[in-house]
Structure formats: C-alpha cells, structure tokens
Amino acid sequence: MSRMVGVMLLILCVFLQVTMIFYEVLRLYPPITFLTRRTYKAMELGGIKYPAGVNLMLPILFIHHDPDIWGKDAREFNPQRFADGISNAAKHPAAFFPFGGGPRICIGQNFALLEAKMALSIILQRFSFELSPSYVHAPYTVITLQPQHGAQIRLKKI
Numbered sequence: 446m447s448r449m450v451g452v453m454l455l456i457l458c459v460f461l462q463v464t465m466i467f468y469e470v471l472r473l474y475p476p477i478t479f480l481t482r483r484t485y486k487a488m489e490l491g492g493i494k495y496p497a498g499v500n501l502m503l504p505i506l507f508i509h510h511d512p513d514i515w516g517k518d519a520r521e522f523n524p525q526r527f528a529d530g531i532s533n534a535a536k537h538p539a540a541f542f543p544f545g546g547g548p549r550i551c552i553g554q555n556f557a558l559l560e561a562k563m564a565l566s567i568i569l570q571r572f573s574f575e576l577s578p579s580y581v582h583a584p585y586t587v588i589t590l591q592p593q594h595g596a597q598i599r600l601k602k603i
C-alpha cells in the first residue's frame with residue numbers, strides 16, 4: 446500500500462514538473478503574441494480615463510519577457526519560477542496569460558495542456574530525444590509565434 450502511495454506521489458511530482466515546463470515554454474514563446482480589446486463605454490483603467498471605442502493592445506510577448514515583472518532572469522528558461530503556482534511566478538499575479546483571461550479566456554486551454562502531456566508521455570515511453578544540430582533558433586510570427594526554420598528533433602529508440 447505504501448509503495449502504491451509512493452508511486453502515486455512520484456507520478457504527481459513528474460506531472461507538476463512537466464506542467465511547469467509547459468508554462469515556461471508558453472511564457473517565453475506564447476503562440477498568440479498579443480490580444481486586443483475595445484472599450485464599449487467610457488471607463489478608467491489603471492488610473493487612465495478612456496472614451497468608448499478605444500482599441501487596446503495587450504502585448505503578451507512583451508509582458509512575458511519584462512524583467513520588471515519577472516526579474517533579471519526574464520529571458521532565461523526557468524520552469525522552477527512556477528513552483529508556487531502561476532499567480533506567484535511573477536511580481537503581478539496576472540502577468541502570465543498565454544491563454545488570455547477573463548470571460549473570453551481560451552476554452553481549450555486544459556485540453557491543449559492535456560494533449561501535450563499525453564503526446565510527450567507516449568513519445569517518452571518509446572524514445573529519448575534531443576534537438577538536432579541543424580536547428581536554428583529563430584522564433585517569428587505568422588499569425589502565431591513559430592520556429593521560422595522548423596524544430597528538428599532527433600529521436601532515439603529506447
């Protein structure tokens with residue numbers, strides 16, 4: 446029984462680590478790089494008054510890379526920053542929003558994360574993998590953020 450509990454805790458631990466890795470990937474490389482909103486009536490936001498009909502841009506990519514919000518290592522890959530949850534990862538609890546936020550938040554976010562975890566676990570059951578030497582790091586935006594020259598990966602059967 447205690448062995449069973451141990452295995453369950455280990456699985457939970459791995460699950461949380463993988464979640465943190467996905468969050469950090471989505472922080473550094475959010476597929477949707479900005480969102481827009483429009484004021485439907487005169488309103489005050491962050492101490493500034495806006496009339497109705499103003500288009501506002503929420504630059505997800507810039508906010509996710511801002512050292513004032515994330516600290517000096519904002520540009521580094523550090524999944525551990527999510528160890529105490531999303532709302533404690535940055536100086537502002539809403540600084541991480543790859544899936545948007547509020548009433549129009551992405552309806553598929555849980556599905557997307559679950560799908561990614563399942564795909565990764567199926568691959569890891571059969572293969573180890575590493576980045577190919579031919580990979581060139583060149584994120585660019587064509588509607589979504591993506592690797593300009595693809596993401597070549599070397600799979601090794603285990």
Ligand code: HEM
Nearest residue numbers: 476477480543544545546548549550551552553554556557
């Ligand atoms: C990594 C994967 C994904 C990312 C980063 C992502 C990101 C987003 C973002 C930023 C929005 C806009 C939210 C807003 O305006 O506040 C959105 C909306 C939406 N997403 Fe996703 N999404 C992902 C996967 C999916 C999947 C797998 C589905 C469906 C199975 C999905 C369905 C939708 C729908 C229907 C909306 C519109 C929701 C609304 O306007 O009420 N998304 N997504």
